[in-house]
Amino acid sequence: MLRGSLACGAGACGGDDLEFMTCCPTVPAGPGECCPGPCTSQTCGAGVFRTLRDVALLAEPTVQQRITGCACCPGELRQIQFQLVAGRPHALRPAVTVAEGVHWPPPTPDDECVQWSTDPGCLDEAGECAAQQPQPCPLDPNCPPPVLPTLPLPDNPCLCEPFTRRQVCVEIPENAAPIWADLVPLLEIYSGSGILRNIRFRFYPNPFGAPYEDLDPCSWCSEINISYLPSGARLTMDSTRRTIYVQCPGRADTPAEQIVSGPQGRPLDWPVLECGIPYLACISADSDTIAADASVTLRTIVREA
Known part of the structure; x- marks a missing residue:
């Protein structure tokens, strides 16, 4: 044993x-008191x-x-x-399926039409979110803080922002975890009959249960990027073990940490959902590469200290 x-x-x-x-659970005195x-x-x-x-x-x-x-x-x-x-x-409770085999919506006319911007001051999404951050108070101009050297960070050169994305969102309910514990996701992505590129998971705190359109697009608390999945492949991310692997038909399971990264291709920070509030998980990918049978499954697991 x-x-x-x-x-x-x-x-x-x-x-x-x-x-x-x-x-040790209490065994009921007679049938039907615990369950049929x-x-x-x-x-x-x-x-x-x-x-x-x-x-x-x-x-x-x-x-x-x-x-x-x-x-x-x-x-x-x-x-x-x-x-x-x-x-x-952590002591883990059994996994709870939040969404299983969810497909992306079909393409719309907006997916076929790209609007180009010629404004030299135009910022990408990351730049716009950074510009919204409050600036620190000004300190003594005669005594500026020392300038620290910029440390090089590893990134994923294969990750790029597609022209258009298609997105599907699923709700993680408030009662998914008690307030004194936290929640980690178990993600499964199936590429279907075609390759899948530039997949992005974002988790948004959503205490008031608002639809995605009403949320601040910069308010996500965790981001996961996956640069590529071959046809017929299934990627599994297990946050309890912190392992990532891909299953291809007729091939051995393959570790896949090299295709997964955090925001802007930076190292991945494993998501942990806290405070016992509802969240919104949104999954998007390059619209041109999403097959009709591609799907996403999301399960959550409560971690107890």
Whole structure:
């Protein structure tokens, strides 16, 4: 049992998933009090199961006590002690599906017509959002702060802004997580019958449940960019393990961190949704590359400290 389900070798020694119960559920006195029909540990204790990631054995089992002569249990019983360690510190609730197999809307005439701007002062979206940020108070002009050197940051040169995007948004409800815990997404993208380029996820805090058109376009709190997916591929981003991989038909699962980045091609900052408020998740991609059968699935997982 303590060996887990993962065979050692090829990087599989990082630990396994451990499912446990936070308390011993109360078994009802009679049928129907917990759920229709006979009650089981799964149906009566559905709310108390948690999962720990990357769990491994820290100290081998040792026998603490031997019990013999039990009338109901012939033979010898042994009380055993052992220690486990979890590589990920959070206890995870079961995943909740927010949206499954959602397709992008069909193209509109606006997707075919690009309006060009010849204004030399025109800013892109990132520049407009930066210009809206409040400026700091002016300090002593005779004693300016020291100028720090600009540090180089890695970026994704394959990421570019397409002429037109198509977008679909899904709501993450307020009761998806308690206020004292946080929420992380599990994303799945299927490219369908064509390649998919310049995919972008944005998460917007939406405490008043406003539609996307009424939200400040600069108010997103997390952004994920995926530069490319081949035809028939499925990308999975697991925020609980912080792993990204692509599945292609007839091929082995492939790590895909190199095609995923944060805002403006910068390193990815894994999204964490907090404060127990509703969010709006909006997924867009290059309109010219979205196949009719391309789809997105979003699940959320509550993390408890």
